[in-house]
Amino acid sequence: MIIKLKHPLPALEALDGARRLDFPFGTFLALLGPGGPSLKEVQALEGVEWAKASGAKPILAARAAAPRGTRVALGACELGGEALALMGGPCSVESREQIVATANYIAAYGATGLRGGAYKPRTSPYAFQGLGQEGVLLLREAGDASGLPVITEVMDPADVEAMLPFVDCFQIGARNMSSAPLLRAVGRAGKPVLLKRGPSATLEEFVLAAEYVLLEGNPHVILCERGIRTFETATRNTLDLNAVPVLKAMTHLPLVVDPSHGTGRRDAVIPMARAAVAAGADGIIVEVHPDPASALSDGAQSLHFPEFRRLAEELGPVARAVGRRLDFPRSQCGVPYIRRAVGWGSAI
Template sequence: MIIVMKTGAPESQIREVIQRVEALGYQAHVIQGTQRTVIGAIGDERSKDRLQSLELMAGVETVLPILQPFKLASREVKGGKSVVKVGDLEIGGQAVVVMAGPCSVESEAQMLQTAQAVKAAGAKVLRGGAFKPRTSPYAFQGMAEEGLKLLDVARSATGLKIVTEVVNPADAELVAEYADILQIGARNVQNFALLKRVGEVGKPVLLKRGIATTIKEYLMAAEYILAEGNYNVILCERGIRTFETSTRFTLDLNAIPVLSKLTHLPVFVDPSHGTGHWEYVSPMAKAAIACGADGLIIEVHPNPEEAQSDGLQSLKLEKFQQLMDELRPVAEAVGRRL
């Protein structure tokens, strides 16, 4: 259920409603809108009728049921779009935000060169994997904390924000010490212990869709993070597994308008993993912005042929600059800016 407070309801009335919600055995999640406050009451739905009596409390306008199973992620709880703030950077607003960088952190020189190039091209966030979940146990697994330190060096040199992946609940605090945004990869979209942990840590989270995850399952995964009180969640469509073998995955651009209809959370697209080949990244990036994506995450490497992972889908620095130049008029055509 959601309790919609009257416009201008004082803080004392909001506190009284929160106390009553908790006394009835529910978790209270406060969502501040531009004009009014909404309180989500999350808990056992079998006794939700007791919440209806809250309409009699001072300052309450109405009490409404949330029909979707993903309560806090639903548009029902917040009609407008959420804007995730990462320091002075706003994600989900009018500007399309681009995150770019290599799949894996490999060296200081690699990270500095890439960071300076992607910043010059217009990217706002540097991506790079310090911990890498790989299909093969013998593949490069990342540089761990040393990789995090190299990301920090690149941030200090350029001012870019950092997004990097967490693969183990035990590492969440460590990664949060360095990262501005914690990434949950496709393999971990239903690792519920990890979702809860990053929710508890409280840093903004980039949650990638799994390769066989339905939209409903995906939003329920986001709900795990939101239910821990962390409302700074960014969704990311990165391709799903189908019968097609000519690309690494099938980039599900349908998901962008569907998610935008169902949830208030910002929606990103990863055309690098979605296609698996650098030649297809540019057209799919443009298509993603054209159909409403709030941002992109793109793999970029100074020497893709030498990359420890995903070199085939990584853009060279000059190709990334070209892509950013081509994205600007697309963004403007749909009322956005880069």
């Protein structure tokens, strides 16, 4: 049973399995243990705003729990607010030079977050699996150099504690969307969580995965639509833009769209990013690499540096047309430093 409280009810909070959840959008009590009062008995209590039987439907993540929507702060950007989030970075952290150059460039052209993979859940066991904790440290170094918050995937609950001091946002990848132990672990960690939709997950299953994180007392969940598996083979996945307005009605959580994984094609990333913003997404997350042709993973869907700049420029008018804005902070390093830092022969 999930209860929204008007004021504390010590008798209920003392029950076995009771869990108090203090969120910006209200105080809730989850009664997860056996026995206890009935739903009707709880609904009749003076300090209860509402109570719902827990079952197969989202409750804490449902729009009814926070009708005005919620916001998640990630660095200087507040996802779910008026400003549009723009996050970018390589599929895999490969070297200090690569990740620092990328971070500095995207920061100069409007990025609000730095993504990069250190632990890589690849389809093939023979593919590059990432640098592990070394990659996490390089990502942190690049984040500090550029002033961008760091977003990276965690695959194993056992890695959460070691990664915690170095990341600003844990990413749960599409393959692990339904991993209850991992969802609980990042929920307990308390930092923002970027939760990617599984390739075959329904929208309700997607929101229920977010419910696991919320039940641990962590309200800082960002949903990410990154494409689903269909019969179409022209693209790597099918980016489900239907999900944007539907999820905005289903849940109060902020939602970003990943057109890189959603299409698998560099030439489709910018058009689909524009479409996602027009549909109501709170942000865009893309893959960017200084030299996609030499990337150790996902080069075909990674933007060149100048393409990221074009993405930012083209998203601005679309954002304004739907009542949003895209800020363009300049990083402290400045463009001259970026030219020196790139070192890959890429045009700026």
